[in-house]
Amino acid sequence: MATIKDVARAAGVSLATVSKYINGGNVREENAQAIRQAIQQLDYRVNPFARSLKTQRSRSIGVLLPDISAPFFGTVVTALDRCLRENGYHTLISCYSSNHAMERENLRFLISAGIDGLIYIPEYLSAEEYYELTATCNVPMVQMDRMIQGVDSDTVLVDNADAVYNATARLIEKGHRKIAMISGPKYVFSALERQVGYLRALSDHAIMFEDRWFINGEHSFATGYTGCQELLDLADRPTAIISTNYDITIGLFTAARERGLRIPDDIDVFGFDCVDVCTMMKPPLPVVYQPEQLMGQTAAKYMIQRLEGYDGENRLTRLKCRVIAD
């Protein structure tokens, strides 16, 4: 493997000049020519390890998240990855399987791997734990989709409460009064916010909240499926159900249709995250769309700015969700 030294020799300049050329400094055209040619000829590539040792930066960004196999996260991360790559960074992904111990362990691992920055979708970690783990290193961090209470950083969220408020309000306008919701775990930031939106909409329209119409569980197919069954088994059935996640929506559909219920005639459904599924149905079902791409892009933007020296206030972006309904 050719080194910068070989290039310098071949081009007849000093090693420092080659380095300057590579890193975009001023070099006389004549020399630039020679260096270019030498690089070409020797098929020289910068050795990333040596560079990192010297600069103490790796140009890699850690992404710590619960689970990459969920479509929502997958799409966010894809956008993130693309943005970072366009700016010369690469993405080091780490999934902690919604598991507290792994969340802690993987965070430690990412840091010891020498990441320049961290983009983080937290779940269980407390502020104390976070600060303890990251005490020594000092990499910038961007929180995404969720937030640890007491941890200050740039943050990109969606307006969960608003989105679910709107969804609920739509159903109410359509005449529904018995509206159920199937939601994620109580300890998940975004799930909590969605719950708030639901409650507020009911209250604003003077509709009593019924405990039995509110179901909590993991963000899984099973939660949607069994949750829907539970609801349909009630003597006092809801006439509409709001879902809060892709898997829950699919589970919910499945259960409802298995019972031979026509959607939306027999039971109305408000989907979440699965725009393609909902819009292709006849009639199209209303659905909450989260701006996944934009979320990834914004987080990437914040991170890149920090890495390029921005040192101002922490920024909090609330992206609006789009409620897709006629």
Added chain:
Amino acid sequence: MATIKDVARAAGVSLATVSKYINGGNVREENAQAIRQAIQQLDYRVNPFARSLKTQRSRSIGVLLPDISAPFFGTVVTALDRCLRENGYHTLISCYSSNHAMERENLRFLISAGIDGLIYIPEYLSAEEYYELTATCNVPMVQMDRMIQGVDSDTVLVDNADAVYNATARLIEKGHRKIAMISGPKYVFSALERQVGYLRALSDHAIMFEDRWFINGEHSFATGYTGCQELLDLADRPTAIISTNYDITIGLFTAARERGLRIPDDIDVFGFDCVDVCTMMKPPLPVVYQPEQLMGQTAAKYMIQRLEGYDGENRLTRLKCRVIAD
């Protein structure tokens, strides 16, 4: 940040001894004690850049794949990541969005990032292109799920033909004679193999292949949805449809049910990849399950063995899919 030099000084031994201790060499217990204490006290961590420069290894494995937001890939990669991490490696994921130019570009990027190994789910790249891009570097590579004709490496595949053969045969045993299939793109290795399994099953049971019952498209919801509609619009409708991918299956369901067809009574469906969806229905639908976890684990195993010096023949594993049906 403390360096190994500080540790050596604090422990009263030489720098080389500390290094030996860290890397598991023989050190007198007395010294080990002192070093341990010094490390603790100074909160010393090995600097990964310096280590990499010296060893020319990064302990990171590149994973190049079409799209992380597909549940199948997501699950495979999650397993992969976990295995590699347990062995002290980390995963550098790169999605090329099923795009030829990006596939090339991202491969180049991964290599220039100094990965120790590559785990690769290819799509468009030819053997020539692959060899050209990887000519200079010499990292081990494991192909997963698919294979480039003419590129020799450890490879982990599933037995696609077998799986679809069995699925088709089941439907035939159930009495179906008009069996349609909705499949992925013709240039995707696994899609082609699935097609082969379908054709062979038909032929083995003396059933004519009908061109109009075979539909090709991207691995997307839309393909399943519109494909199903096309099939149902035929004067000569199939009585069963085989899907070959998660998104296609969901699309197919949606279209069939929108028409008010009962599954499996009015039209039988064989699902793919979405075991939870299919098994929770009543009655449960048959479905092809790909051993995603095992696939990731096997690929990780092969990679780790190569990195630890194994230098034997290339290995080809064909994992069996499980056909889940009563």
Added chain:
DNA sequence: CGCGAAAGGCGAAACGTTTCGCATTTTGAC
């Protein structure tokens, strides 16, 4: 043509490890 400023080039040090070859200590058998 001459001058000062700006641009460009250079050598050397530094980043924090691992590892080589050799020197020293320890060990165990006699």
Added chain:
DNA sequence: GTCAAAATGCGAAACGTTTCGCCTTTCGCG
């Protein structure tokens, strides 16, 4: 107690960059 072998420790070099401070060349202007 002695000796050889085994175990352990050490100093120094090396990995391939970037960057600092200083020196030389070039350029533009009067």
